[in-house]
Amino acid sequence: MTDYSDLVKRLRVGTTEKFRDGSSETVSTALEREAADAIELLQRELKCANELWEQQKELALEYLADIEKANERIEKLERIAQKQADNLNVLRGSIANYQVGVHEARIAELEAALKPFADCKVMTLSDLRQARKVLGEKE
Amino acid sequence: MSDNLVARLREAAAADRIKELEAALKPFADEADEYDGLGVQDRDKIFVPLAACRQARKALGECGE
Numbered sequence: 474m475t476d477y478s479d480l481v482k483r484l485r486v487g488t489t490e491k492f493r494d495g496s497s498e499t500v501s502t503a504l505e506r507e508a509a510d511a512i513e514l515l516q517r518e519l520k521c522a523n524e525l526w527e528q529q530k531e532l533a534l535e536y537l538a539d540i541e542k543a544n545e546r547i548e549k550l551e552r553i554a555q556k557q558a559d560n561l562n563v564l565r566g567s568i569a570n571y572q573v574g575v576h577e578a579r580i581a582e583l584e585a586a587l588k589p590f591a592d593c594k595v596m597t598l599s600d601l602r603q604a605r606k607v608l609g610e611k612e
Numbered sequence: 613m614s615d616n617l618v619a620r621l622r623e624a625a626a627a628d629r630i631k632e633l634e635a636a637l638k639p640f641a642d643e644a645d646e647y648d649g650l651g652v653q654d655r656d657k658i659f660v661p662l663a664a665c666r667q668a669r670k671a672l673g674e675c676g677e
Contacts, residue, residue, distance in 0.1 A: 562616055569619035576626030583633035584672060590640055590660060591668040599654040601644035608634060608641050 474523060477512050484509035582607060636671035639664040 487501025501509075586607040589600055639661065647658060 566616035566619050569623045572623045573626055580629050587637050587668045590665050591672045593665045595657050596660045597655050598647050598652050601640050604637050605641035605644045610641055
């Protein structure tokens, strides 16, 4: 940032004015004083703006670091979720396979109970009761 | 096709098969209910509806109808 303090100082001292008796004195005009005030004010405002800019830049860097951390965390969670989904899928397959086994046993039981009726041999009440039992109804 | 999907399809097919067999067996269980009230003994020979027998054969994949 350019330093204008020297210019301000010179403006405050003013320009040399020569008098009739030959003497001279440095006096600043109202316009020079106003210019010096304005430059000082602008210089201060510029300094504040620069400080603010630096603060904002630091904040932005902090935010960026936070976002980067959050993204890493999201990626990690996504990997975990994917792994869990894979595990769940495998578990569902295992459960389905187990269910198939249970169903197959039940099918064999039902087929065995149905077989005498399909053969149309002479039936007794106990055969009918067996059918009822296999269906889970009263014996 | 994934193993998981195959297993689930097999499971669904097996569940359908159970329903089919239970439906074929049901008329005989109902017959048992009817004979129970008639004082029929366990070893007495009884009449079984022919249609239900045919349905049983069909459900078992034998020459049915």
